[in-house]
Amino acid sequence: MKNRNTLQRRLVLETVRRMQNHPTADEIFREIAAENTLISKATVYRNLKILSEQGEILHIPIPNGADCFDFNTVPHYHMDCRRCGRIFDVNMPYQSDLCKKVCNPEGFLIESHQIVFYGLCPKCRAVAEQQKQNKPQAG
Amino acid sequence: MKNRNTLQRRLVLETVRRMQNHPTADEIFREIAAENTLISKATVYRNLKILSEQGEILHIPIPNGADCFDFNTVPHYHMDCRRCGRIFDVNMPYQSDLCKKVCNPEGFLIESHQIVFYGLCPKCRAVAEQQKQNKPQAG
DNA sequence: ATACATGCAAACACTTTGCAGCACA
């Protein structure tokens, strides 16, 4: 038998769907624990793995940081703010033919792709511009 | 003063340039240590960081695995073989206008992007096809 | 002479795993 409907599994899924913020495993754990439900971090990790394998949620691996999870399982791209480190959805159509664009005489089998944009989110952009005005030529 | 020309720093740079295989910090460390040069892993990490900040080498952050480094600093894309985990260069022109394609009414500042392809390298593809032929309907 | 670099080990962040007991189907 597989995929038992435990309280913990339900809570992990509900929390990812409710947060909508691309939360990390730790953020999900803290959110659930804050509601006084007994849950361990290992269980959160285990359930996130199972749920993403089942396609209920999307696992977004993040280099140099904690992986995060997305309630939106439709393929789309993300942006990583270099100042606050948060992950945001990017409004760009999915490039479904990008894999075919690879010139491939060596015979790689290209199955999927991932695009990550880097930059500043609106909030951090405003802060950065503020700071630039305060010390125009750097100190 | 900065950027001293130490034996260890020279060796790290030379080794990345010589290996050409997108080596990880650990692979670079083992390569140098194998030649009986006293070097510590911390020094390898420190020098890889400095060298990539100076633009001498390219730092390729890898989700779910050790970051790797590239002697080729010209922007290009990579493929991550899901079977052997090795990183390969992908033969596709750099999409320098991709950042401009993002529909961005919220005011993100999009500075750069990274594309990673997933699939099988030629060797692993051959192995996978071999295995498929040996048990056509799965065991 | 001294600021930068090193080796070593410990700390760190994130994630997985071993184990004994628990609970869903």
Place this chain on the structure above:
DNA sequence: TGTGCTGCAAAGTGTTTGCATGTAT
């Protein structure tokens, strides 16, 4: 009633850091 799940703690990876010493300039 038994397999799948849980909490806990420990272990596992990959990387960074504190510290005393060493060395390039």
